[in-house]
Amino acid sequence: MAIKALTWMVQVYEAPVYCYHEIVHNGAVVSAFEDAGVVFVDDISEVPDGRPVMLSAHGSAPEVVEAASGRSAVMVDAVCPLVTKVHHEVRRMASKGYDIIYVGHDGHDEATGAMAEAPEAAQLVDPRVGLDMFSAESGAKVALLAQTTLGQFEWEGVLSDAQERFPDLWTARKSDLCYATTNRQAAIQELAQRSDVLLVVGSENSSNTQALVRVGMNAAVPTYRVESEADIDPEWLDGADVVGVTAGASAPDQRVQRVISRVAPTDGVEAVRVTAEDEYFPLPPTLRRFMAAVQPLVEGGFACRTPGVAGPIEHDRDFTATEALAILGV
Numbered sequence: 470m471a472i473k474a475l476t477w478m479v480q481v482y483e484a485p486v487y488c489y490h491e492i493v494h495n496g497a498v499v500s501a502f503e504d505a506g507v508v509f510v511d512d513i514s515e516v517p518d519g520r521p522v523m524l525s526a527h528g529s530a531p532e533v534v535e536a537a538s539g540r541s542a543v544m545v546d547a548v549c550p551l552v553t554k555v556h557h558e559v560r561r562m563a564s565k566g567y568d569i570i571y572v573g574h575d576g577h578d579e580a581t582g583a584m585a586e587a588p589e590a591a592q593l594v595d596p597r598v599g600l601d602m603f604s605a606e607s608g609a610k611v612a613l614l615a616q617t618t619l620g621q622f623e624w625e626g627v628l629s630d631a632q633e634r635f636p637d638l639w640t641a642r643k644s645d646l647c648y649a650t651t652n653r654q655a656a657i658q659e660l661a662q663r664s665d666v667l668l669v670v671g672s673e674n675s676s677n678t679q680a681l682v683r684v685g686m687n688a689a690v691p692t693y694r695v696e697s698e699a700d701i702d703p704e705w706l707d708g709a710d711v712v713g714v715t716a717g718a719s720a721p722d723q724r725v726q727r728v729i730s731r732v733a734p735t736d737g738v739e740a741v742r743v744t745a746e747d748e749y750f751p752l753p754p755t756l757r758r759f760m761a762a763v764q765p766l767v768e769g770g771f772a773c774r775t776p777g778v779a780g781p782i783e784h785d786r787d788f789t790a791t792e793a794l795a796i797l798g799v
Contacts, residue, residue: 470750471526471547472498472719473785476793477756478523478545479505487516489533490525490578492547493719494675496696501797513537521545527578528552530585545755551617551647552579556586558641562612563587567639568605570594572627573616577676580616596623600630612639617647618718620680621654622687648748649718650677654684655743657715661688663741664713666705668732669694670725671717678717685713697724698731706732713741721799722791749786757782 471492478486484506491499491509499509513536516522522541524534528548537544548556562569569591573580584591594602596619605611613631615624624646631638644651660667667685671678671694678694685692690713693705706712712732716725729738751757760782 472790487522495719528582559586563590567612611635615645618677660713665709667692667713
């Protein structure tokens with residue numbers, strides 16, 4: 470959704486278009502948007518007054534959203550709806566007087582945005598350290614929330630310890646973890662049973678990509694992260710009969726296919742599926758409203774709109790991020 474939304478922004482508005490933080494954590498995607506005229510900033514004050522700005526998929530602090538709304542002519546928040554859910558839970562539990570354990574990685578954009586929703590109530594707990602980082606007064610009400618891109622094993626480890634320490638612990642009815650990341654973690658576990666070596670396509674700053682590497686290593690299979698096919702060391706593949714390839718949630722499919730081509734399998738490629746994903750997140754409401762208003766104006770400049778012919782917004786469900794990136798030359 471975020472990739473498609475920013476693709477629309479660079480086609481509709483004259484460059485530069487600004488984006489607060491990297492739209493997704495993938496170097497190839499970010500570079501493609503920079504080539505298309507997007508300027509990524511880490512402070513809203515870097516956005517000139519009146520320029521269009523998009524907020525990244527990872528979620529932004531309330532003060533960032535407010536500043537962006539006041540500074541830009543058009544502000545589109547491309548936050549993932551699953552992250553929005555966690556933000557809502559942080560605010561709700563803080564308002565009820567809970568001390569919040571937020572399981573996430575210090576400095577990650579998503580963790581920074583979520584913690585900012587209730588900094589007085591939430592404490593960041595790194596899953597690699599555990600609850601030694603968390604303190605609460607005796608008898609305090611405690612809630613457990615998480616960064617959506619964690620590894621399932623990271624979340625479950627802290628959850629188990631927290632339930633033992635706080636018998637009345639509140640957690641969401643469903644895990645906060647993103648289905649796109651947990652599905653990939655299930656897939657790499659399946660790949661690990663069949664493979665001699667695993668390659669994970671994705672960027673170093675991608676939390677869900679790094680989680681996939683850890684899952685592969687935990688399965689005792691040599692696992693390597695690659696940004697592209699150029700990163701593959703031939704020595705990794707020496708003696709390997711089966712090479713498993715997977716990717717982080719924001720890695721372009723084009724990169725995955727090029728990695729497979731570089732591996733050059735002599736006995737073909739088998740697609741391993743563990744689930745079917747049919748979730749659909751529509752474009753951000755601000756962008757949908759703008760596009761719905763612009764489309765008739767553009768059509769009106771040429772001819773009357775043909776009845777029954779859908780426009781780009783109506784076709785968005787069938788328009789993939791892979792197709793959007795192809796427009797940018799990825």
